[in-house]
Amino acid sequence: MSKKLMIDFLGYTLASPLVLPAGIMGISSGSLARAANCGAGLLTTKSLSLKPRKGHNNPVTACFEGGMINAMGLCNPGIKEGLEEVRDFKKRIESPVIASVFGTSPEEFYELASYVNKSKADFIELNLSCPNVLDEFGVPLSASKDSVYKIVKSVKSVSERPVIAKLSPNVLSIKEIAMAAQNAGADALSMINSLGPGMLIDIKLKRPVLANKFGGVSGPCLKPVAQKLIYEASSCVKIPIIGMGGVISGKDVIEIKMAGATLAGIGAGVFYRGIEIFKKVNREIVKFLNEAGYENIGEVKRIK
Numbered sequence: 490m491s492k493k494l495m496i497d498f499l500g501y502t503l504a505s506p507l508v509l510p511a512g513i514m515g516i517s518s519g520s521l522a523r524a525a526n527c528g529a530g531l532l533t534t535k536s537l538s539l540k541p542r543k544g545h546n547n548p549v550t551a552c553f554e555g556g557m558i559n560a561m562g563l564c565n566p567g568i569k570e571g572l573e574e575v576r577d578f579k580k581r582i583e584s585p586v587i588a589s590v591f592g593t594s595p596e597e598f599y600e601l602a603s604y605v606n607k608s609k610a611d612f613i614e615l616n617l618s619c620p621n622v623l624d625e626f627g628v629p630l631s632a633s634k635d636s637v638y639k640i641v642k643s644v645k646s647v648s649e650r651p652v653i654a655k656l657s658p659n660v661l662s663i664k665e666i667a668m669a670a671q672n673a674g675a676d677a678l679s680m681i682n683s684l685g686p687g688m689l690i691d692i693k694l695k696r697p698v699l700a701n702k703f704g705g706v707s708g709p710c711l712k713p714v715a716q717k718l719i720y721e722a723s724s725c726v727k728i729p730i731i732g733m734g735g736v737i738s739g740k741d742v743i744e745i746k747m748a749g750a751t752l753a754g755i756g757a758g759v760f761y762r763g764i765e766i767f768k769k770v771n772r773e774i775v776k777f778l779n780e781a782g783y784e785n786i787g788e789v790k791r792i793k
């Protein structure tokens with residue numbers, strides 16, 4: 490991989506600014522390894538809860554012109570088994586891993602962080618923002634600055650890993666939410682989670698495409714929303730941001746960095762261009778850097 494792609498993030502030097510976001514490749518050590526081998530510099534697990542979750546019934550994903558919609562329902566094998574996969578992965582590959590966790594209260598997040606302390610994961614990410622479990626859990630936690638503050642504070646009191654708060658786009662003031670996370674001690678933000686929920690209709694069957702009816706919206710249609718929210722959040726916080734939402738090309742990475750992100754996640758893009766997307770986008774970034782006269786990716790800064 491080109492040295493021009495190397496970038497510092499919370500004390501780690503990553504080989505690439507590209508991140509595999511939570512939930513995209515499942516949870517197995519093999520799928521994390523495939524993303525690492527294809528050029529992702531940082532890998533995130535599926536969001537893990539204290540107990541295993543079956544998730545929603547199929548169909549759980551569907552594509553449309555501008556993106557995709559999903560209602561996975563946070564299916565996962567539970568924190569213990571999920572972190573075993575991270576252990577297996579680390580036996581083979583040194584790339585840093587973010588353990589994404591999902592709870593419903595500061596106490597649950599505290600317990601999840603205690604598990605992550607004993608694991609091989611390098612970072613913990615708090616999924617405060619899943620839009621496709623509204624029936625079960627109500628409005629995502631990151632809709633409230635008080636909830637965000639309490640949860641991050643609780644995790645910071647126990648975590649031996651840097652803490653990343655994953656934020657929702659579905660909020661009135663992203664600045665307030667981002668500040669609440671930073672004030673509670675978050676080391677970084679990850680944004681944005683899927684938008685919505687939204688809905689797609691099958692006109693032949695005359696019913697919603699997803700069995701759950703509604704699901705989170707990801708992919709290219711999210712790009713302008715992600716850039717605007719990252720631009721706003723980065724105007725008021727000092728902590729780094731893992732930016733995501735519609736990144737599928739090298740140009741998108743440069744744009745999201747100019748919006749204020751340090752790293753760039755590629756989620757739905759994996760469904761568009763295959764797992765090789767990490768390799769392809771790394772190449773596209775280097776081409777851009779060479780043509781535009783940048784020495785390395787770190788020189789691409791937030792616009793005013």
Ligand SMILES: Cc1cc2nc3c(=O)[nH]c(=O)nc-3n(C[C@H](O)[C@H](O)[C@H](O)COP(=O)(O)O)c2cc1C
Binds near residue numbers: 655683755
């Ligand atoms: C199939 C699928 C599953 C996802 N699962 C999770 C998850 O478990 N936890 C989470 O924080 N985000 C989850 N997300 C959201 C992504 O991590 C990402 O924030 C979002 O899709 C926006 O990025 P993108 O446009 O590059 O996909 C999921 C997204 C998709 C498409």
